Amino acid sequence: MGLWATPTLAVLPSEQLKDPALEARARAVSAGLRCVVCQNQSIDDSDAPLAHDLRVLVRERIVAGDTDAQATQYLVDRYGHYVLLKPPFETATWLLWLGPALVLAGGAGGIVLWLRRRPTAVPALAADEEAEVARLLGDNR
Amino acid sequence: MKRLIFLVPVVLFAALIAVFAHGLTQDPSRIPSVMIDRPLPTFELAGLDGKPGFASSDVAGEPHLLNLFASWCAACPQEHPMLFQIAASGVPVFGIDWKDDPAAAAKWLAQLGNPYRRIAADPTARTGIDLGVTGVPETFVVDKHGRIRYKQTGPITAADWSGTLQPMLAKLRSEA
Numbered sequence: 001m002g003l004w005a006t007p008t009l010a011v012l013p014s015e016q017l018k019d020p021a022l023e024a025r026a027r028a029v030s031a032g033l034r035c036v037v038c039q040n041q042s043i044d045d046s047d048a049p050l051a052h053d054l055r056v057l058v059r060e061r062i063v064a065g066d067t068d069a070q071a072t073q074y075l076v077d078r079y080g081h082y083v084l085l086k087p088p089f090e091t092a093t094w095l096l097w098l099g100p101a102l103v104l105a106g107g108a109g110g111i112v113l114w115l116r117r118r119p120t121a122v123p124a125l126a127a128d129e130e131a132e133v134a135r136l137l138g139d140n141r
Numbered sequence: 142m143k144r145l146i147f148l149v150p151v152v153l154f155a156a157l158i159a160v161f162a163h164g165l166t167q168d169p170s171r172i173p174s175v176m177i178d179r180p181l182p183t184f185e186l187a188g189l190d191g192k193p194g195f196a197s198s199d200v201a202g203e204p205h206l207l208n209l210f211a212s213w214c215a216a217c218p219q220e221h222p223m224l225f226q227i228a229a230s231g232v233p234v235f236g237i238d239w240k241d242d243p244a245a246a247a248k249w250l251a252q253l254g255n256p257y258r259r260i261a262a263d264p265t266a267r268t269g270i271d272l273g274v275t276g277v278p279e280t281f282v283v284d285k286h287g288r289i290r291y292k293q294t295g296p297i298t299a300a301d302w303s304g305t306l307q308p309m310l311a312k313l314r315s316e317a
Binding site for chain 2: 078082
């Protein structure tokens with residue numbers, strides 16, 4: 001039933017683990033790892049030969065008893081944080097993560113300043129101004 | 142002076158354009174290696190054609206190049222003459238035949254010649270993955286303690302050799 005729903009599955013039947021729970025974990029880990037050859041695909045999505053090798057490697061690590069984090073770390077040790085499709089929060093990426101919030105906070109701060117500086121109360125008219133208004137409006141007032 | 146505040150968005154926009162323009166000059170396919178200054182991963186691989194391969198412990202002792210190649214690799218024949226030139230200059234070049242059929246590699250080397258001091262076959266790609274290799278050719282500069290000092294991605298050109306690799310190897314040789 002699921003076959004027609006995922007016609008472009010890159011994971012070959014021969015790669016899949018017999019235990020569905022382990023296979024599901026392997027799929028989830030693979031989905032977060034960048035295919036270093038194709039760059040904008042995960043190894044779970046890619047047909048590249050190296051992606052195949054890495055998928056098999058992830059499954060081997062999981063079968064060997066690695067946690068998901070350990071299996072991911074195994075590849076990070078070799079390819080760096082670059083293999084993670086979701087970059088971790090660190091010195092080199094704080095601006096990436098906090099950038100949108102900083103821009104939003106800056107904009108909000110700007111609006112608050114603008115609203116505060118804007119004169120809120122209209123100053124009352126002086127006596128001579130009142131007289132001028134009365135003269136201009138005449139009896140219609 | 143107060144009027145100038147309207148220039149702030151313009152200046153910010155110009156700064157953003159400058160950042161993007163700089164980004165366009167960068168090559169996104171260049172992946173920084175995390176292997177720099179790390180020891181070689183442990184491996185022990187068989188050779189091609191029944192010849193002896195080598196292990197990671199065999200290559201320490203002298204600064205050298207560790208070159209990953211394959212018979213299916215399109216850019217490797219382009220690099221091959223450089224490897225002969227490098228080997229002739231006295232720098233040992235060790236080869237790892239990556240993700241390849243050893244018989245095809247032996248045939249390929251019979252045609253193009255063999256510049257390598259030793260060749261190790263890595264048909265399962267595991268040693269290459271341990272090195273963080275994304276494709277071939279890739280070349281590592283390894284110091285005499287067996288530590289990786291530099292990684293060249295793609296074929297070594299004459300400019301790479303004379304501009305980067307040769308000076309680096311000369312420096313590594315003079316290190317105590």
